[in-house]
Each structure stands twice: as C-alpha cells, then as structure tokens.
Amino acid sequence: MKNKIIKSNLIILGSGPAGYTASIYASRSNLSPILITGEEVGGQLLKTEKIENWPSQYNSISGRKLMKNFYKHAKKFGTKIYEKKITKVIFNNSIITLICENTIFKSYSLIIATGSIPKKLGIKSEKKFIGKGISSCALCDGFFYKNKIVAIVGGGNSAIEEAIYLSKIVKKIYLIHRRNTWKAEKILLDRLLKKTKTKKIKIYLNYEIKKIYGNNNSIQSVKIISNKTKKSRIIYISGLFISIGYTPQTNLFKKKLKMKNGYIKTNFGKHGNFTSTSYPGVFAAGDAIDHVYKQAITASSSGCMAAIDAEKYLSNIKNLI
Numbered sequence: 001m002k003n004k005i006i007k008s009n010l011i012i013l014g015s016g017p018a019g020y021t022a023s024i025y026a027s028r029s030n031l032s033p034i035l036i037t038g039e040e041v042g043g044q045l046l047k048t049e050k051i052e053n054w055p056s057q058y059n060s061i062s063g064r065k066l067m068k069n070f071y072k073h074a075k076k077f078g079t080k081i082y083e084k085k086i087t088k089v090i091f092n093n094s095i096i097t098l099i100c101e102n103t104i105f106k107s108y109s110l111i112i113a114t115g116s117i118p119k120k121l122g123i124k125s126e127k128k129f130i131g132k133g134i135s136s137c138a139l140c141d142g143f144f145y146k147n148k149i150v151a152i153v154g155g156g157n158s159a160i161e162e163a164i165y166l167s168k169i170v171k172k173i174y175l176i177h178r179r180n181t182w183k184a185e186k187i188l189l190d191r192l193l194k195k196t197k198t199k200k201i202k203i204y205l206n207y208e209i210k211k212i213y214g215n216n217n218s219i220q221s222v223k224i225i226s227n228k229t230k231k232s233r234i235i236y237i238s239g240l241f242i243s244i245g246y247t248p249q250t251n252l253f254k255k256k257l258k259m260k261n262g263y264i265k266t267n268f269g270k271h272g273n274f275t276s277t278s279y280p281g282v283f284a285a286g287d288a289i290d291h292v293y294k295q296a297i298t299a300s301s302s303g304c305m306a307a308i309d310a311e312k313y314l315s316n317i318k319n320l321i
Helices: 017-028 043-047 063-076 138-145 157-166 186-197 296-314
Strands: 004-013 034-036 080-082 088-092 095-100 103-112 116-118 149-153 172-177 201-205 207-214 219-226 232-236 239-242 246-248 282-284
Touching (some): 017 043, 034 103, 103 296, 138 239, 149 157, 157 186
Parallel strands (some): 004 034, 149 239
16 A cells, blocks of 8 residues: 655654644644644543643543643644654755655645653553552652651652652652662762751662552552562551653654664754754754653643744745645
8 A cells, every 4th residue: 555645844752731722822823733642642641530730620530631731722723633643754945744644744834843752661560550649750649648657669760859859748658769878969968968957868879679569540569679688578558759860752764863872962052943853954852851850730831832932944945735
C-alpha cells in the first residue's frame, strides 16, 4: 500500500501541555498546524489524579480532564490532530519529513514537544501503584500527604530539594539512597542535615527498595534492603516519591539536533527566538528542553513561545499551505 502524504506549514510533535498550547497559538495565527500525539495521548498529566495549582482552576481538576480540555481547545481553533507515532525524521533543506506507518508528513517547520518520562525503580510491584501513592513530583502531589509519612528515593539535587520541601508538609520522611555519597550540591546537603537534626527526615544510605506493598487503592509499606549488609526492613508509608531523574523523549533527533544529556538545546536566554534549535525551522518546548522546572505550566508557556517563534520563521517563507 502506498503511503499517504500529508503537507502542512507547521507540525507539532507531542500532546502534552507544550504541544497543545503551541497548537492553539499556531491555529489562531492561521498557520493550519498539524499535531501528532505520539503513543501516549495527553502525556504525563494523565497519571495525576488531582491538580490544584493550575492558574484560575481553583477547584481541583484531574490530569485526564485537564488534558481533555486542552484537546478541545486545540480542536476549537482548527488544529488537525493525528494519533500516530513517528518512527523516522528527515531534515532536508527547508522541508521536514516525519514518517510513521502508512503516512508521511511534510512541513516547513516543526515544534518538538515530546516531553520526558520519570525514571522508574524497575521493580515488579512498582507499576501497580503509579497514581496510587507513587509520584515523581513532590511540588505537584506533596499536599495530598499532609501530616502523613512518606519515602523519597534518590541522591541528587531533586531528591534533596523534594525532601526539604516535603518536610514542611508531611509528618516524617524516609530518604532512601542506594549509595553512601550524594550527587547533590553542598548547600542542599547542609539544609538536609539541619532537617535530620529535627528528626523529621531519616536517611537510609546504601539501601534500595525491593518491594512495594499495599491494597487496590494505595501504598502501605515498602521493603528496603541494604546493598552492603543485606539487612532488610519494612517501612510503613502513605506515599513514595521517586526522584532518580528523567529521560527526555528525544531519541528521534539524536545526531540531528544539538543536545545535552538528551535534552534538546535551544537559544533560550538570547534576545527572542528562544525556542529555536540548531536546525532552521525546528523549535522545541516543554520537558524535551527543560531539565529544571518540569511543571505543566512552564511546559505550556514554552509551547506558546515556540508557536510565536515558528510564526516568525514561517513569515519569511513564500507559498505557505
């Protein structure tokens, strides 16, 4: 069967807050964008049961509902949405080609909003409790564990920052790290030490989580084992925050765009054109470029910037579709 060819002025790759926001702005600028969702339509927020920090949404909203609203908003202004997974990308002069099963997309410009995914522990019982006590964002979900006991896994800046932040909310924190040395900055470790003196945070170094226990609704405890002594113990908790890093979903663009640690490099910080990448006409937004903030609102705002940058780029091209 011959592949179907679809042409557009602008293709947006990814269906999280960055991608949908870019599509809304691009559609309102009459760029006739196409949005290709990728495998997981709606992105990471689908796993978040309650969102309470989305501006103007003063009543909590589920991640699934919020992303459905994004979808409706994009469709309202005419964005064409395709639920497909791109398997190959070709940059050839001014034409960008994206290939998936049975379909070839061609465009003058591209916004990459493919996001990132939290790294997992890789244990058998982990998947069962995602969204039922397991979180990768203390800033997003910490409030739900007010005056409860939680555990954090990790030894870098993010894990320490989450421990310090959660110590203002929860009753007690078990900080579990598989090594006896930290990757975090000294200033954060000094702050952590002050917290441990209050007995709000208990640290287990050289320990790893081997099993998670609970019921159909929530986590109840975890089994940790020392990788030095092989001694094990059960810790009773209501929530588990996994903070061992993120993996940006950018494999399609390896050796095509400049990257650092898998994150696409953009001109952010320079005057204008913040979201442009190392290839003309290709822009990037959201967690594919952000290894620091990782919030839905910051992803959304960078999607807006990418759409504006793409519009400026396309204004110099004749014979737009």
